[in-house]
Amino acid sequence: MSDLILRAEKLDRSFGGIHAVAGVDLDIRRGSLHAVIGPNGSGKTTLFNLITGHTRPGAGRVAFDGHDITGMPYHKVARRGLAKSYQITTVFPLLTVFENVRIAAQSAAHSYVFWRPADGIRPVTAHTERVLERIGLAESRGVIAGNLSHGDQRRLDLAIALATSPRLLLLDEPTAGMSPSDTAATVELIHELNRDVTILMTEHKMDVILSVADTITVLHQGVVLFEGGPDEVKSHPKVQEVYLTGTV
Ligand SMILES: Nc1ncnc2c1ncn2[C@@H]1O[C@H](COP(=O)(O)OP(=O)(O)OP(=O)(O)O)[C@@H](O)[C@H]1O
Numbered sequence: 001m002s003d004l005i006l007r008a009e010k011l012d013r014s015f016g017g018i019h020a021v022a023g024v025d026l027d028i029r030r031g032s033l034h035a036v037i038g039p040n041g042s043g044k045t046t047l048f049n050l051i052t053g054h055t056r057p058g059a060g061r062v063a064f065d066g067h068d069i070t071g072m073p074y075h076k077v078a079r080r081g082l083a084k085s086y087q088i089t090t091v092f093p094l095l096t097v098f099e100n101v102r103i104a105a106q107s108a109a110h111s112y113v114f115w116r117p118a119d120g121i122r123p124v125t126a127h128t129e130r131v132l133e134r135i136g137l138a139e140s141r142g143v144i145a146g147n148l149s150h151g152d153q154r155r156l157d158l159a160i161a162l163a164t165s166p167r168l169l170l171l172d173e174p175t176a177g178m179s180p181s182d183t184a185a186t187v188e189l190i191h192e193l194n195r196d197v198t199i200l201m202t203e204h205k206m207d208v209i210l211s212v213a214d215t216i217t218v219l220h221q222g223v224v225l226f227e228g229g230p231d232e233v234k235s236h237p238k239v240q241e242v243y244l245t246g247t248v
């Protein structure tokens with residue numbers, strides 16, 4: 001088995017005259033907690049969408065676990081074990097926390113669940129319980145999702161992604177809009193999840209990145225500016241320049 005769980009080569013995507021992602025190479029090591037950082041509009045979300053199949057690349061290739069997934073739609077990519085934590089728009093706000101996670105777990109389960117409900121449903125329910133426990137939402141299982149606090153709604157996003165038992169989890173700004181205490185709790189959770197799941201994340205809070213990531217790719221205007229460990233990134237003059245002045 002290769003050391004790399006994901007390999008993106010020369011990924012490219014323009015929107016009209018905007019070259020959002022311009023020939024990006026990205027290798028993700030199995031087990032790593034890899035962060036993509038960069039100023040607003042540097043192409044982080046577009047890069048993630050190219051990897052997950054939410055956006056078709058203009059050029060380039062993506063291989064997940066040795067299989068070419070370039071241009072494959074997300075539902076197929078997800079079945080192979082790659083999940084993206086959505087913004088709360090995909091949470092069903094009128095359903096309970098438990099139902100939201102169960103639906104995700106069931107969608108990822110094999111079709112036998114529908115054939116043999118007596119055998120199939122129970123594992124899905126048990127898996128749902130485990131995910132809720134792990135994410136710290138077990139006590140909120142009966143709460144209507146739309147009534148959760150902002151922090152808990154973001155945690156529910158994570159639970160929904162985790163319910164599909166991914167091998168690679170993509171998190172796009174998982175602590176966005178969170179209070180300092182919710183941020184700290186989420187960082188701890190991400191660290192914990194990384195024991196079993198390879199994680200690729202974006203984040204604007206530098207302190208969060210430097211405390212969790214083992215590898216950091218710095219994007220600037222759709223191009224990889226630098227890649228290295230937290231200490232190298234912190235002390236890299238070009239990176240400092242981009243963050244301080246927005247230019248290189
Ligand atoms: N669907 C789209 N249509 C047109 N332009 C787009 C589209 N998606 C992204 N862009 C543009 O591509 C560039 C990169 O955007 P992207 O959202 O990938 O950046 P980002 O690094 O995620 O930014 P942020 O830190 O603000 O989330 C921006 O100039 C953006 O305006």
Ligand SMILES: [Mg+2]
Pocket residue numbers: 044045046
């Ligand atoms: Mg973004």
